[in-house]
Amino acid sequence: MKATSNVVTYLRNSIVASSNPKIDFSQGKYHPIKIKEIESSQVLEETYQDLFEEFWGDMSQDKKDKITEINVLICPKIVKLDIVESKRTEADLEALTGLFFIPATLDRLGRLAFNKEDSKYPWFPREFLEPMIEPLLSIGSIAEIDTFLSDNIAVLEKITTWPEYLAFIKFFYQFVTSSDFDSETIIRENNKILLTEDMYIFLDSTINSTFHIMDLYNELRKEGVSSALLDNFLELKEKPSVPLVENNIAQMQLHMGQMNGEYALSPSQREVINHMHQLDRGEILAVNGPPGTGKTTLLQSVVANMYVDKALKEEMPPIIVASSTNNQAVTNIIESFGNIEKVGIGVIEERWLTGINSFATYFNSKSRPATGKGYQCTDNQGRLFVKEMESDANLESSKGKFGKNFSKYFGKAYVSLEDSRRTILKRLRTINDSKNEFLRLIEEIKSIIGDSTHINEYIRNLDVQIESSDRVVMSARKRIEDWKSHYHKLPWIVKLLSPLGLFSSKIKNHLQQNIESGESRLLKPPLVMNEIEGTYSQLIYDEVCKIDELHKQKELIERLSKRWNEMLVSFKHLGIDLFGKTAVGIDLEALNQVLDSKVRYTEFWLAVHYYEARWLNGDQKCTENQKGKTFKGVLELYFNRLCMITPCLVMTFFMLPKQFKCYVAPNNYEYMYQFIDLLIVDEAGQVSPEIAAPSFALAKNALVVGDVHQIAPVWNLTKPLDTALAISSKVIDCKEGFEQLSRIGVNCSESSVMRVAAKACRYEKFGKGLFLSEHRRCYDEIISYCNDLVYDGNLKPLRGSSNNIETKLDLPPIGYKQISSSKSVRMGTSRQNKEEAKAIVEWIISQFDWIERAYPNEKLDNLVGIVTPFKAQAILIKRELKSRRFKKYEHITVGTVHTFQGAERKVIIFSSVYGSEDGCYFMDASPSMMNVAVSRAKDHFFVFGEMECMDFSSTSASGLLRSYLIGNEIY
Secondary structure (H helix, E strand, C coil): CHHHHHHHHHHHHHHHHCCCCCCCHHHCCCEECCHHHHHHCECCHHHHHHHHHHHHCCCCHHHHHHCCEEEEEEEEEEECCCEECCEECCCCCCCCCEEEEEEEEEECCCEEECCCCCCCCCECCHHHEECCCCCCCCCEEHHHHHHHHHHHHHHHHCCCCHHHHHHHHHHHHHHHHCCCCCCCEEEECCEEEEECCCCEEEECCCCCCCHHHHHHHHHHCCCCCCCHHHHHHHCCCCCCCCCCCCCCHHHHHHCCCCCCCCCCCCHHHHHHHHHHCCCCCCCEEEEECCCCCCHHHHHHHHHHHHHHHHHHCCCCCCCEEEEECCHHHHHHHHHHHCCCCCCCCCHHHCCCCCCCCCCEEECCCCHHHHHCCCCCECCCCCCCHHHHHCCHHHHHHHHHHHHHHHHHHHCCCCCCHHHHHHHHHHHHHHHHHHHHHHHHHHHHHHHHHCCCCCHHHHHHHHHHHHHHHHHHHHHHHHHHHHHHHHHCCCCHHHHHHHHHCCCHHHHHHHHHCCCCCCHHHCCCCCCCHHHHHHHHHHHHHHHHHHHHHHHHHHHHHHHHHHHHHHHHHHHHHCCCCCCCCCCCCCCHHHHHHHHHHHHHHHHHHHHHHHHHHHHHCCCCCCCCCCCCCCEHHHHHHHHHHHHHHCCEEEEECCCHHHHCEEEEECCEEEECCCCEEEEEECCHHHCCHHHHHHHHHHEEEEEEEECCCCCCCCCCCCHHHHHHHHHHCCCCCCHHHHHHHHHHCCCCCCCCHHHHHHHCCCCECCCEEEECCEECCCCHHHHHHHHHHCCCCCCEECCCCHHHCCCCCCCCCEEEEECCCCCCEEECCEEECHHHHHHHHHHHHHHHHHHHHHCCCCCHHHCEEEECCCHHHHHHHHHHHHHCCCCCHHHCEEECHHHHCCCCEEEEEEECCCCCCCCCHHHHHCHHHHHHHHHCEEEEEEEEECHHHCCCCCCCHHHHHHHHHCCCECC
16 A cells, blocks of 8 residues: 555645645735744734634634634735836736745644645745746746755655744745845846735635545545555556457346437447446446547446346445536536436336436535526535425325326336335346346357348248258159169160179260269269269258258247247337337347347336335435434435435535545544445546545546547646655656656646546557547548547547538538638737637628528527637637627637537537737647547538648648648638
8 A cells, every 4th residue: 555655645745736826815804924923933912813713703612612723824925016196016916916925824822833734835826937928027937946846845844843844935935036035125137026024914715626635635644544446546557458348148138227218329338338347346447438429328328237236136226426627527417317318118217206307416516506507416414405305295295206107107006115116126127037038048049040130031041941952852862763764774684784894885875865964063974873873862861961950940940039029029018119110130239229228228217216116215214313414324324315316426526525524523534435336537538637536545446438639637737846746755766757657647747537547447449448439429521530630540430421411501511711811919828810700700690590590400509619729719709799799699609629528519610810920839739629629510610710820731730620621611
């Protein structure tokens, strides 16, 4: 565990090191502090009393008594603003602009101390550090901070006293600013920055979204905490690959639940399900999921399969948590689990409870706003959705609905919840057993007939073979008689003396006269009557044996066919018309698709109603005294019960640790390690490893789905600082060791959870991890660009070419509109192109009604999206749309690629912004950005901009795009 422990420390410290915001403390309460108070570590009584009072707020006295120290910030360096004629002369800065912040703890006696527990560094706000696009004020550089921390981070970790900490602070300040800490000026490159003599102390409110993550990290660093999954995730070497699992009958039997009956799984999605069955405890399955390859359907199937499996065993439902870092990713999951299309098999595909509309529950930090979107929101204390579901009124109405639907589906009177539970379970097991028996029958049939298209066709082929062999036998017998008759026409003396070898030529010539066309292949010269008769006799014997064997096969297949038909009737009696009038052969993929949409889909809904019956019957229900408590036993009851009715719990990684933290005693909490059965990480290519890592300790297994060729995480550390943290945590010995961390993805400055999970996965397909291949979103002409750009041709476009489909718009699937411009306008770190924005708005205003008519059944929000690399351009286009009083502008989404992650539109317009003299740096520097932008377009992707800004080399993102656009200009 030592290696894992070191990596845990490294990841934890990386979060601490990345927290360096600018603090606007002028809006809150702040208190003057003198340098002598800082140097003596003793704050004036009036100040520390005020700070504690502010922190306590309206706390009870009992809670106040338990707080012995609080976190504070000291700002010793504030810019002096000279006021001349009511105008600020110091770089247009706000009053109380702090340049340096010192985190500390303050105890009840006013004593300052180094916050050893959090190891929080002093920091300079990033916006005052070079490099800067439009500098307001420069006091140092990122490079200088990196150098200092790289050389001195070990010193910080050894600090135990306030004087040591103060010495570190002063040294740090002097190194970065090249100015003495006691000076009231900063002189940097001939620029003189005046500082006030004022210093302030105030409450530290920078405890950000990583608070719960940090708390779990702190617990993980304690002795005795172990997790096979976390160890696997953080292992510092790549796991050797093993052969992929074949799709066979045994795997088909293990797959027993499908949430979506409208679409069967694709071969690569099914491959994921098959490999999920092979996971040992503590293992990770990494799945690379390019755009439009059905990640949502896959996640639904994984959840449904585990849910049905547990129901069949009469066990508690699986605890499945789906997580990511941004709300868009998690809400996409929530919405997909609430939009299950019915396929028309009756009341079974409805919820038999009231007050519930999704198979997912959202644990978010601000529950009430999310409930307004229709999400089922709660927390580990059972608020909101859970409270409403557990209300007496809802329980009563749910029982009424359940009984009514039960009677309607089973065609029998509702007796009790327990009777219903047993009836549903019996039906579920009968269907699953029938499915497995049917698959065993298919395996038996397949062993005989191979991959024949259909069993009846095989029987017909047998009949044809039998008839053919019968004709051969009849013909052979007739020819024997013909040969005998011809032979008997010879004079008796010739026949009598033939055994002595006499008259052989005469006999030969006579027999040759009787040979027929085709017999020369059977009868070889010299022709002898005994041999002719023997040859035909052997032929008759062989054919008769063949006929007997064919009859035996036919009888066996007919018996199997009878069983096949009996099973189809049996399925019909269970409410499942397996094939309808469609002739289905023994092809496993075709059979799997039928089983997905008919059998496994029905199994899922039966499992839903089985757990609904248990839930209604009070299984795992907390007592009134237990409700709202977070004892471990209570939380186990709570999650088991909640997962009966919503098998997927959705939350960000920022909230996840909090939900599985249980109360032990006053000031004593522990985490529910390895309690989650499956942790699903969605959009894992956007998640930085240090954010997700500790949550792996709370789970038994993980399914990590993402795409490293889409949007990358936002990294808050530079590589030099990341290297220094890895060295100080004893993860690596020297700077050169970071190359290994870079290669396997275990780092915090250039990696993602997707990369880390891939190296920990045992399977490999087009690189480490599995790969979803089948793409159905875009026309082939559109997705082919992405396939060439980043996927090495491994995607399988399945929607088809627009040439083979009647397109809604008489426009090419991928095209451009030339907007001539020489240069874009820089807006700080962003860019704008007004001519381009106006041209886009003009085109949309003139074409939107036409587009709307082309898609009469589509929501307006799903028609057009405008993507641009630059936020400033997005703002300009929005402003232009609004200023033109275009009534439907609110239905058009405008933004950067981050706005469209996970989304799709019929038409995507890409505003490139660059002029002919600008080049195309941003597009070429990030192929993932172009991959996301292009793959949002289902039917049409149009580039509006200056074509001459694009590269001419097809190896670059813009150059490749140019090659796709040439000849496809739109007007």
